[in-house]
Amino acid sequence: xxxxxxxxxxxxxxxxxxxxxxxxxxxxxxxxxxxxxxxxxxxxxxxxxxxxxxxxxxxxxxxxxxxxxxxxxxxxxxxxxxxxxxxxxxxxxxxxxxxxxxxxxxxxxxxxxxxxxxxxxxxxxxxxxxxxxxxxxxxxxxxxxxxxxxxxxxxxxxxxxxxxxxxxxxxxxxxxxxxxxxxxxxxxxxxxxxxxxxxxxxxxxx
Amino acid sequence: xxxxxxxxxxxxxxxxxxxxxxxxxxxxxxxxxxxxxxxxxxxxxxxxxxxxxxxxxxxxxxxxxxxxxxxxxxxxxxxxxxxxxxxxxxxxxxxxxxxxxxxxxxxxxxxxxxxxxxxxxxxxxxxxxxxxxxxxxxxxxxxxxxxxxxxxxxxxxxxxxxxxxxxxxxxxxxxxxxxxx
Numbered sequence: 001x002x003x004x005x006x007x008x009x010x011x012x013x014x015x016x017x018x019x020x021x022x023x024x025x026x027x028x029x030x031x032x033x034x035x036x037x038x039x040x041x042x043x044x045x046x047x048x049x050x051x052x053x054x055x056x057x058x059x060x061x062x063x064x065x066x067x068x069x070x071x072x073x074x075x076x077x078x079x080x081x082x083x084x085x086x087x088x089x090x091x092x093x094x095x096x097x098x099x100x101x102x103x104x105x106x107x108x109x110x111x112x113x114x115x116x117x118x119x120x121x122x123x124x125x126x127x128x129x130x131x132x133x134x135x136x137x138x139x140x141x142x143x144x145x146x147x148x149x150x151x152x153x154x155x156x157x158x159x160x161x162x163x164x165x166x167x168x169x170x171x172x173x174x175x176x177x178x179x180x181x182x183x184x185x186x187x188x189x190x191x192x193x194x195x196x197x198x199x200x201x202x203x204x205x206x
Numbered sequence: 207x208x209x210x211x212x213x214x215x216x217x218x219x220x221x222x223x224x225x226x227x228x229x230x231x232x233x234x235x236x237x238x239x240x241x242x243x244x245x246x247x248x249x250x251x252x253x254x255x256x257x258x259x260x261x262x263x264x265x266x267x268x269x270x271x272x273x274x275x276x277x278x279x280x281x282x283x284x285x286x287x288x289x290x291x292x293x294x295x296x297x298x299x300x301x302x303x304x305x306x307x308x309x310x311x312x313x314x315x316x317x318x319x320x321x322x323x324x325x326x327x328x329x330x331x332x333x334x335x336x337x338x339x340x341x342x343x344x345x346x347x348x349x350x351x352x353x354x355x356x357x358x359x360x361x362x363x364x365x366x367x368x369x370x371x372x373x374x375x376x377x378x379x380x381x382x383x384x385x386x387x
Contacts, residue, residue: 006364036372040340043321044321044336045341049234050242051234052247052251056255057226060254060255
């Protein structure tokens, strides 16, 4: 009985089946098949190298870059979240309740100390004006592109942090220049947010 | 494939974010390997991208225990086999004959052309086993591991691939399938 191709391949690849070897000595047909199997292996190895039909790097570099960008964004988000958490924890430990700066400002007005000085009023009014613009924009806002939405979220996070700092400062004796600096920062951030909505929102609605 | 002499430099650069040098050094052997396993050029190109994305992601954990090319090659083989598996699951196991291997030189000999054609007509699994074993030098144990199958499965697929090749080549020239390299 002739050996199977599998048995011949085993012999070709260094196997030592004596029964198959004995058979090959007597059977020229199987000996030729073994030579063919060896020749096929050699022929396969000598096939020419195939190359891609286009440059694959541009696509690949984009794909390689996007997870890194995502990781960087996640790190930035985690840092903001950690900072916010720290502030909230400190705030809670101190036994204070969270308010938005405007609510807090009203509460502080009733309580007496640390009333917003006259130099803060224009900043607070500007802040309110920008917030009402943002509310209008939010009502008819189109779906935003991921990058724009991410930038908006980052600014909103920063505003939340500023709000927390303002709330903390408004509860005690506070230097009004510190509050003014924070209100100014709040106004700037709100301004950036409005600008981002107006400029990028228009493109992403297309 | 011979080991590229400046692998250390390539690795150092890649770890600093210069992935292109590493890609350029190995794109052709990776493409050649996956293209020989996969029938379609576009599948092979996607497998190349998947391979390098995996390589770039895994670079921090590469300790150099295996030579760089062996490591990249095993990633490439596994990506190509994953595609073969997916094709099989989708019922696309029949070999595709629509496409001639691109880049086949004009001076290609008829014997080799016959072999190329026969190769393309093998089932994807048989072709993958044949290529990994006979050309890349993987053992049946390694192929079984890559394919989540036993070494016996690899052995029987290799035998099936050779039997089919012999038949196809015999059909091609009307005589016994003796291939002269």
